[in-house]
Amino acid sequence: MNKVSLLLLVLVLLLGAQAPLYGADISAVADSSFVRQRHRRPVFQFDQRFSLLNGKVVGINGLKGGIEFNGRLRAGLGVYLLSGGVPTDAPLPPDLPPNTRDELRFRYLVGYGEYVLIGNPRWEVSTPVQIGVGSFYSRYRLPDGKVRRSAKDQIYILEPSIASHYRVFQWLGLGAGAGYRQMLFINDKLEDELSGVIFYGRVKLFLGDLYKITRGRQKLFSQDGLRAKDWQK
Template sequence: MLTVGLLVCGPAAAAAVVVFDTTFARAPHRRPVFQLDQRFSILNGKVVGTNGFKAGIEWRGRMRAGIGLYRLSGGVPTRVRQPPGTPPGTRDEVRFRYGVVYGEYVFIGDRRWELSTPLQVGIGGYYTKYSYPDGAVGRTKSEILYLVEPSVAAHYRVFRWVGLGAGTGYRQVFASGSQPEDQISGYIFFARVKLFLGELYKVVRGREQLFTQQGLRRDGEVVR
């Protein structure tokens, strides 16, 4: 937060920050952001993963908004009774995928790391997959689901153009048809790779070193 004070001390301080740090969290311009997002949940006693990606726009380093797509990487064991006539030994799992609109507010951050509060609201579909003992596979008709995912996230910028992050939150499912909501609702924890496309473009355009700490160090930085 010391850098924030430098921004309001005067023109010289502000200019120094611009030259010294092109990746500062409160840059006054908009820039695109892209995230590969891997989420995990413990649902009905099984750890399951959800693969996804998000793309959006960042304003002044404080607010982000965009869209994303997610898909369950493995099935969730059901706790409902199988239909009459189902062969013994049949495995049944719930599978789902969904799209989201997200918003994110950064309330603590500097050149290297940040802490934020993402919120996702989405709509998607789910179905139950049956794996029969003879190797055949069946599935039910897809049902619509709605969900909201509040969370808390942090990331650490490894280089100017890429960061690694993690977080935790809760997925609450609404209007999920005939299936019990607790088969999809639950706590989530996630990991992410965050690409700063604007910074990557600057590095490539300026023919700078790709794997450099330039612009991230607090002290002893060599200004070019």
């Protein structure tokens, strides 16, 4: 469980680095830590990421929603589903014929917290952390084309990462991030096969600002509020 200990240490260090900022006077924070929103608001995200699992790049699709506090802290819930199978070297059950293809599949629910380390209306860098529970099973494709599934087993997930985005317009941005997904409390072989690096690049739509545009409150390609002179006052 050395990986688990390392991840927990990283998590503690991240939270420790963030703690002093909770009590900071927002008006006195430097421009690189500017907080754009000073109230609570709902946030939703279609969250697709990729992971290198057992030598294969697989996609993981998710949807999460929560509340943002003062433009700094976001917290909520999410659900994720593996888009394809993960190859495995685990031995086949003795009752299955040779040449049976075996892959692992999983899905899970998470609670997440995300803290904005540095940022302004144009860009930000944050540290999302997800802790979750889910299930996985083996899917067997027999030589005759038939498919069998094993019974489901429970898994637990710890996923620290770092993320960033850059707003091209108020309603449109480009984002990227990377981290590590660690499966917990399953046998060591499966733990290694289902744990791995995560990474993503995405186009982000900011629905709240897009709604304002549709209501005629902003121009579609306006840079209002994004230029340094607008928020360095």
